[in-house]
Amino acid sequence: MLIRSRVPLRISFGGGGTDVSPYCERRGGVVMNATIDRYATVSLSPLVDKTIEIESIDYDAALKYDVDQFLAYDGHLDLIKGVVNFMRKAYNVSHGFRLRIHNDAPPGSGLGSSSAVCVAVVGAFRHWLNLPMTPYEVAEMAYQIERHELGIKGGRQDQYAAAFGGFNFIEFNGTKTIVNPLRLRNDVVCELNHRLILAYVGGSHDSSKILSSQIKDMASGNEETLKSLDRAKELAIAMKAALLTDNLDDFGLLLDEAWESKKRFTAGITTPKIDAIYEKAKSAGALGGKVSGAGGGGFMFFFAKPDKRYAITKALQDEGVQTVNYSFTDMGLYSWEVR
Structure with missing residues (x-):
């Protein structure tokens, strides 16, 4: 079995920055964005042996670990490692698997590509493990992994844009997020x-x-x-x-x-x-x-x-x-x- 997970990248029209702490907790933030037909795609293949393989097509990089080994953060595909470490701990994943990642835009592009990869990897695990997670829960998990597991500075809009797709007006009030889809003609x-x-x-x-x-x-x-x-x-x-x-x-x-x-x-x-x-x-x-x-x-x-x-x-x-x-x-x- 091969599982693929895909999420779109986004354009941020207005309000970006107000989704970043501590502003959104103190004053409330709103963001207006839309997703486009550029994607982060993840392929997950369960393996019969007890290994974890991670491959980035874009960086021409490949890593291999034992299934019970903590994936140390050393600047090489740390975003993927963060999701893997989190999912294994949260859901007691003991099977081996292979992850292949491709992104239509590099990190630093301004299209939310890094967070899109994080959401796509969470989505692949959700499918594989048959987890009953809503788009809100997927986005929030990706946010927690990026900001707390890995300590990457940033806001909340990218994870929610990737998980939901479309034109969205997103409200951030403290730790509560509300996604309002815009039904445009x-x-x-x-x-x-x-x-x-x-x-x-x-x-x-x-x-x-x-x-x-x-x-x-x-x-x-x-x-x-x-x-x-x-x-x-x-x-x-x-x-x-x-x-x-x-x-x-x-x-x-x-x-x-x-x-x-x-x-x-x-x-x-x-x-x-x-x-x-x-x-x-x-x-x-x-x-x-x-x-x-x-x-x-x-x-x-x-x-x-x-x-x-x-x-x-x-x-x-x-x-x-x-x-x-x-x-x-x-x-x-x-x-x-x-x-």
Whole structure:
């Protein structure tokens, strides 16, 4: 038997950062995001012998352990090891197995790829062990593994986006999370897909480093950080209203304001290169846009005026920026068997 588990990556439109502690416990956070047809995929094969094999297709890396051996965290595929250690302890897994992992985007891309892998691995174990876990429980388990088992700094939106899929307005109140799916008209989704240009600006970001700085600023009561996060939350609420009422130009302008607010969260979110690319896109007809993720690099997206998509695409390509074809997807975590 072979089990496959797949989850989508996500674009974060607004509110990112308000899902990070201690802000969400103290003031409540909201995030507006959507998943796209880029995926993290995990294949799990039970083995007859007492070994654990982990293989990353993307990193061309392979590890092998005894089934009763603790998988030490040493910087090599630690995210996968964290899930394995957690699941074996929680569910007394004594069988051998092989895990193969592939991701359509690398860590640091800004598309929530690391958390997507974590959710996909949890999903593979859920299927194999026949665990009665809801998408909420899968997402929360992945969050606990990343933040507490491994000590990786970050928020909560990526795990929930991957587990649920689709356009979601997600509320974070302390440790309670509520996912509100947005039932958008097909016309709106198709037009949004056409006018939103996804682009890889190069490099990657160290989200843990950026978020550690943001967390420090929040905890110390930095007024500019708190005001910017409060404003990001307001803008996410306004973005939801704009999409539900078919006001796409308003949505694009809100993205521009959200990016200006995000840059004030903490240092390292933008760079001179990112600023230059953003201004070039706006000069070519973008209403707004932002980095998708903590910042510093990876993927950005730009919202075009109705007739400016191709001018913006050319301007970005002239800057050496790679644009990426994509579509939105409503499917979250899904697993199946191959026999």
